[in-house]
Amino acid sequence: MDWTIIQQSLPNFVQGFKLTLWLSLVGIVGSIIVGIITSLIQYFRIPVLRRMFGIYVEVARNTPLLIQLFFLYYAFPVMGIKMTAETCGIIGLIFLGGAYMAEGFTGGFNGVSQTQIDAGEALGMNQYQLAWYVVLPQGLSLSVPALAANIIFLIKETSIFSVIAIPELTNTALDLIGMYYRSNEYLLMLVIAYAIIMIPVILLLDWLERRVRYGAFGD
Amino acid sequence: MTEEILKVEHLNKFYGDWQVLHDINFDLKKGEVVTLLGPSGSGKSTLIRTLNGLEPFRKGSIYFKGKKIDPTPKEWQKLRQEIGMVFQSYDLFPNLTVLDNILLAPTKVQGRNRADVKKEAMELLDRVDLADQANSYPRQLSGGQKQRIAIVRALAMHPELMLFDEVTASLDPEMVRGVLEIIKELSDRDHMTMIIVTHEMNFAAQIADRVLFLENGRILEETPGKQFFEHPQTARAAEFLSSMEF
Amino acid sequence: MAHSGISVLFEGTNFTRLMGGLWTSVWIAVVSLVIGLLIGTIFGLLRTMRSRIIRFILLLYLEFFRIVPTVVLLFLVYYILPRQFDINLPATWMAVLAFSLWVAAEFSDIVRGALESVPQHQRESGLALGLNQWQLFRYVLLSQAIQLELPATINLATRVIKTTSLLLMISVMDVINVGQQIIEANNQTHPTGIFWVYGLIFILYFIVDYPLSLWSKHLTAKAERK
Numbered sequence: 001m002d003w004t005i006i007q008q009s010l011p012n013f014v015q016g017f018k019l020t021l022w023l024s025l026v027g028i029v030g031s032i033i034v035g036i037i038t039s040l041i042q043y044f045r046i047p048v049l050r051r052m053f054g055i056y057v058e059v060a061r062n063t064p065l066l067i068q069l070f071f072l073y074y075a076f077p078v079m080g081i082k083m084t085a086e087t088c089g090i091i092g093l094i095f096l097g098g099a100y101m102a103e104g105f106t107g108g109f110n111g112v113s114q115t116q117i118d119a120g121e122a123l124g125m126n127q128y129q130l131a132w133y134v135v136l137p138q139g140l141s142l143s144v145p146a147l148a149a150n151i152i153f154l155i156k157e158t159s160i161f162s163v164i165a166i167p168e169l170t171n172t173a174l175d176l177i178g179m180y181y182r183s184n185e186y187l188l189m190l191v192i193a194y195a196i197i198m199i200p201v202i203l204l205l206d207w208l209e210r211r212v213r214y215g216a217f218g219d
Numbered sequence: 220m221t222e223e224i225l226k227v228e229h230l231n232k233f234y235g236d237w238q239v240l241h242d243i244n245f246d247l248k249k250g251e252v253v254t255l256l257g258p259s260g261s262g263k264s265t266l267i268r269t270l271n272g273l274e275p276f277r278k279g280s281i282y283f284k285g286k287k288i289d290p291t292p293k294e295w296q297k298l299r300q301e302i303g304m305v306f307q308s309y310d311l312f313p314n315l316t317v318l319d320n321i322l323l324a325p326t327k328v329q330g331r332n333r334a335d336v337k338k339e340a341m342e343l344l345d346r347v348d349l350a351d352q353a354n355s356y357p358r359q360l361s362g363g364q365k366q367r368i369a370i371v372r373a374l375a376m377h378p379e380l381m382l383f384d385e386v387t388a389s390l391d392p393e394m395v396r397g398v399l400e401i402i403k404e405l406s407d408r409d410h411m412t413m414i415i416v417t418h419e420m421n422f423a424a425q426i427a428d429r430v431l432f433l434e435n436g437r438i439l440e441e442t443p444g445k446q447f448f449e450h451p452q453t454a455r456a457a458e459f460l461s462s463m464e465f
Numbered sequence: 466m467a468h469s470g471i472s473v474l475f476e477g478t479n480f481t482r483l484m485g486g487l488w489t490s491v492w493i494a495v496v497s498l499v500i501g502l503l504i505g506t507i508f509g510l511l512r513t514m515r516s517r518i519i520r521f522i523l524l525l526y527l528e529f530f531r532i533v534p535t536v537v538l539l540f541l542v543y544y545i546l547p548r549q550f551d552i553n554l555p556a557t558w559m560a561v562l563a564f565s566l567w568v569a570a571e572f573s574d575i576v577r578g579a580l581e582s583v584p585q586h587q588r589e590s591g592l593a594l595g596l597n598q599w600q601l602f603r604y605v606l607l608s609q610a611i612q613l614e615l616p617a618t619i620n621l622a623t624r625v626i627k628t629t630s631l632l633l634m635i636s637v638m639d640v641i642n643v644g645q646q647i648i649e650a651n652n653q654t655h656p657t658g659i660f661w662v663y664g665l666i667f668i669l670y671f672i673v674d675y676p677l678s679l680w681s682k683h684l685t686a687k688a689e690r691k
Binding site for chain 3 (some may be wrong): 061064078138152163170177194202
Binding site (some may be wrong): 043115116118119120121122125133137138141212 | 268271272273292293295296297298299300303304306308310311312313314323324326328329368372373376
């Protein structure tokens with residue numbers, strides 16, 4: 001271990017750290033939005049769109065992010081669509097994450113018990129009132145564990161951005177290793193940097209899960 | 220001549236090829252209380268759920284206040300505002316307070332003024348001795364309390380007909396009486412028209428103007444309440460009553 | 466123009482080479498899964514034991530894999546084994562090592578969760594019938610736990626297969642790495658070849674993963690109907 005090396009590379013890691021955080025945040029927010037829209041289309045069984053988004057979810061979930069990124073970054077320019085690496089990264093992450101989030105929300109909506117739906121119907125609610133007052137609030141609470149798992153997953157997936165040279169944390173470390181051939185120090189810093197991000201996120205999500213469970217269902 | 224609230228004619232219901240209700244016929248006058256009795260699996264719960272449009276039926280007709288029901292989701296949705304229903308599993312919405320559970324449908328479905336409904340809800344809660352729980356969440360209440368709230372929630376819609384589907388079946392024995400008293404009072408004081416599925420024979424004997432005894436999806440006998448419990452017409456009903464030990 | 470690109474796939478031995486790359490990816494996934502599931506079962510069992518120290522150590526192990534992305538994991542093995550411990554494995558085996566440790570961590574959690582979610586009364590009624598601890602485990606807990614954990618395990622398998630896409634980063638000759646070589650070799654003659662090669666790899670991954678996803682969904686739906 002050479003501490004001066006660690007000190008010298010600190011600014012690079014801070015940059016990478018910030019970028020990882022930023023890309024994760026944009027990716028997660030985007031994924032949640034795409035996921036909610038997709039799951040609502042499935043829930044209301046909107047014709048045609050439902051089929052299209054169903055295919056989207058299966059394709060996105062069953063192919064690796066890395067290939068999705070290669071497509072966006074290397075193959076799209078051949079068809080005349082050029083985007084910066086970061087744009088490709090964010091689009092890829094939201095494409096992938098949106099499908100995972102959609103599965104999570106759909107699972108939550110389907111998990112709302114039939115007796116609750118009967119009770120809403122017996123009170124004369126129409127389809128939309130039932131969705132808005134019964135299925136969505138309870139379904140969203142039920143999907144919090146999946147949401148939490150997806151958030152952790154998506155943050156870690158940003159490490160794959162390194163293959164299209166986005167200077168996030170992993171790319172920063174690999175670059176430094178390539179230049180100075182000091183793998184121990186840089187890998188240690190990389191692991192610590194991820195720990196600094198992931199530990200608070202994991203704790204926060206655990207807390208949220210417990211709170212929502214208690215708030216919505218009392219157990 | 221008392222007004223007819225409900226009439227069921229030649230109602231048949233199937234699950235796939237299996238027929239669960241066979242040629243059901245009966246009617247119900249305003250203020251009348253009918254209980255559906257019978258062994259488990261006899262089709263009582265299916266019948267009462269069909270009367271609220273929660274189960275589709277294949278043949279036959281149902282008339283509500285003299286008008287034939289067109290069994291579309293839209294039509295049922297309108298009718299359910301006049302036909303209240305309470306379930307075995309209470310099914311209060313866990314994410315809403317007691318008061319919001321009661322206010323939800325009258326304000327959002329019927330579009331009534333929130334302040335008016337709230338005033339009425341508080342009176343109803345007071346009637347079932349739960350006014351102090353208005354701001355509690357369902358998880359903080361006992362089963363008996365939840366079921367009393369579920370009844371209030373249905374009443375706040377101003378229904379003309381109330382359906383009770385085994386509302387005491389999930390309750391601890393000491394909670395049962397409180398719920399049954401409320402239903403009894405609804406009949407005695409408000410002359411509410413009601414259809415009740417229950418296993419509480421004493422209660423049924425007290426409250427029923429008429430009993431429909433079902434077995435295997437058929438109405439085996441239709442008898443005035445008192446007479447059913449003292450002199451049932453069919454051997455099957457007599458056997459059923461003696462097996463209930465009440 | 467686009468139809469000239471597709472011919473890249475079938476020129477010379479290109480298609481066979483891509484299939485060979487796919488075989489490497491699948492082979493690594495399968496071997497890692499087998500090893501990882503074995504170790505994970507043991508870890509999962511240990512995590513239901515009473516010893517606090519064992520449980521704590523295994524929890525730390527699991528949390529490490531929850532925190533560190535798989536890419537980083539691959540590089541940890543790739544750099545640290547040869548440089549620190551002088552162990553020079555072929556890249557393929559380094560990948561198997563990293564993936565197995567990761568699978569073991571995730572699977573230990575699945576096993577623990579499944580064992581703990583077998584209802585207490587099942588346990589008690591087993592004991593009441595006079596089964597000993599081993600018989601209880603063998604006849605009551607294990608079969609119920611396997612049913613509970615199967616969908617999650619299949620999901621884990623689909624993730625491992627998708628994660629093999631990272632292998633090119635440690636220079637394994639996987640399907641993507643082969644694809645890149647083909648693209649580079651034909652870049653002058655077939656500029657749109659890139660589209661077809663990546664397109665094919667995309668479809669190949671889908672063909673391998675999708676049936677597994679369907680199976681897992683089917684099992685989950687079946688379990689929910691019960």
